[in-house]
Amino acid sequence: MTNRKNKLFLAAAGVLVTLGATFPVSAQIRPLGTQYYENQYMSNPSFAGMDKGLNLNLSYRNQWRTVPGSPVTMAFSGDYRFQKVGVGLTVYNDKAGLIGRTRVMGSYAYHLPLNGDNRSLHFGLSLGVMKESLDNENIIAAPDDILAQRFNQRSPFIDGDFGIAYTNDRFTIQGALPNLSKFLQKDELNMIDGSTYFAAMSYKIGTNLDVVSIEPKISFRGAKDIESIWDVGTNLKLENNMLNFMGMFRSDKSSVFGVGVNYDKYYIQCFYTSQLAGDRMRTGGDFEINLKVNLFKDKK
Numbered sequence: 001m002t003n004r005k006n007k008l009f010l011a012a013a014g015v016l017v018t019l020g021a022t023f024p025v026s027a028q029i030r031p032l033g034t035q036y037y038e039n040q041y042m043s044n045p046s047f048a049g050m051d052k053g054l055n056l057n058l059s060y061r062n063q064w065r066t067v068p069g070s071p072v073t074m075a076f077s078g079d080y081r082f083q084k085v086g087v088g089l090t091v092y093n094d095k096a097g098l099i100g101r102t103r104v105m106g107s108y109a110y111h112l113p114l115n116g117d118n119r120s121l122h123f124g125l126s127l128g129v130m131k132e133s134l135d136n137e138n139i140i141a142a143p144d145d146i147l148a149q150r151f152n153q154r155s156p157f158i159d160g161d162f163g164i165a166y167t168n169d170r171f172t173i174q175g176a177l178p179n180l181s182k183f184l185q186k187d188e189l190n191m192i193d194g195s196t197y198f199a200a201m202s203y204k205i206g207t208n209l210d211v212v213s214i215e216p217k218i219s220f221r222g223a224k225d226i227e228s229i230w231d232v233g234t235n236l237k238l239e240n241n242m243l244n245f246m247g248m249f250r251s252d253k254s255s256v257f258g259v260g261v262n263y264d265k266y267y268i269q270c271f272y273t274s275q276l277a278g279d280r281m282r283t284g285g286d287f288e289i290n291l292k293v294n295l296f297k298d299k300k
Contacts, residue, residue: 032059032075033258033271034290036217036248037235041079041088041107043198044163044176045124048079048109049086053297055079061288063096063273071096080296084111090126101132103159122165130181131156157181170204182224196222213237217248227251244269256286267292 031043039057041047056078063071072095079088086109093102105128112121132154159181165174176198199220206213215235222228233248233256244260246269260269273286 030063030273030286031221032061032073032290033246033248033256033273033288034059034269034292036219036231036233036256037215037246038260038267038269038292039077039290040174042075042077042090042092043178044165044174045088045105045107045126045161046109046122046163046165046174046176047086048088048107048124049081049111050079050109050122050165050167051294052081054295056293056295057290059288059290061271061286063286079107081111084113085109086111086124088126090128095135098135099132100135101130103130104128105159105161107161117168119168120166122163122167124161124163124165126161128159129156130159171202173201175199196224198222208237208240211239241267246271258288265294265297267294 032039034057035043039055039059041050041055042057057076059073059075061071061073063073073093075090075092077088077090079086081087086107088107088109090103090105090107092105094100105126107124107126109122109124112123114120159179161176161178161180163174163176165172178195178198182196197220200217201219202215202217204213204215213236215237217231217233217235219231220228221231228251230251231248233246236245238244241262244258244262246258246260247255249255254274256271256273258269258271260267269290269292271286271288271290273288
């Protein structure tokens, strides 16, 4: 029985190595373009209810379009604020080759006002479940492959995120610890290392009433067994956010550019991400589209 378990473990390790060579870990921690500015709640639960009204976001991203089985990501988020308390929900689905994962998280945030200049401290916690699976129909193996069956029979596991932020009229500094389950349990068959930390700072120059306003930003992201990735760039908005342009450059030699159009309570953004330098340039870029709807916002 022990020998059989060892064989299964070795087979699992072989699958992980093969998949890791095909889809680098860095792709798994690449944020959606909308997470940099318009939907920061996706990367930090303390942003749940940060903006007034009910905010709904729907995102779709297709990575490495020229590669068969290329990663496809779909995400939904909604958040709302009751006085000093924010609540939110995120549903995240990602598929890369044979690997698929679905993550459903509920969030609670507390927004603590400080004296002067609209200064506030924000604390957030997300809790939910993660489910990982293999696509049995496309596995090149025996129909009754035990490894694949046992992997898909695993129950969803509890996961969580913690975040904190400080904001005033112009300055934002934030930090988050995603994938808290990795600090509490070990799973040899976990296909995705995931992020270990996130930190960012930004500063607004101008206001929504100005013809042009910009918000430079720098962020740092870490993941297990790879170098930390930093992002630097800016967001440019025309008056009342009618039109928006965003560009971020990354230390992994990729970059993301986006354009957004705002009409009434609807806001749509499109992003293009260039690929890493070297051999991976042949994989093609990433395309992403995001629709944001803001409801029940008080009109001034």
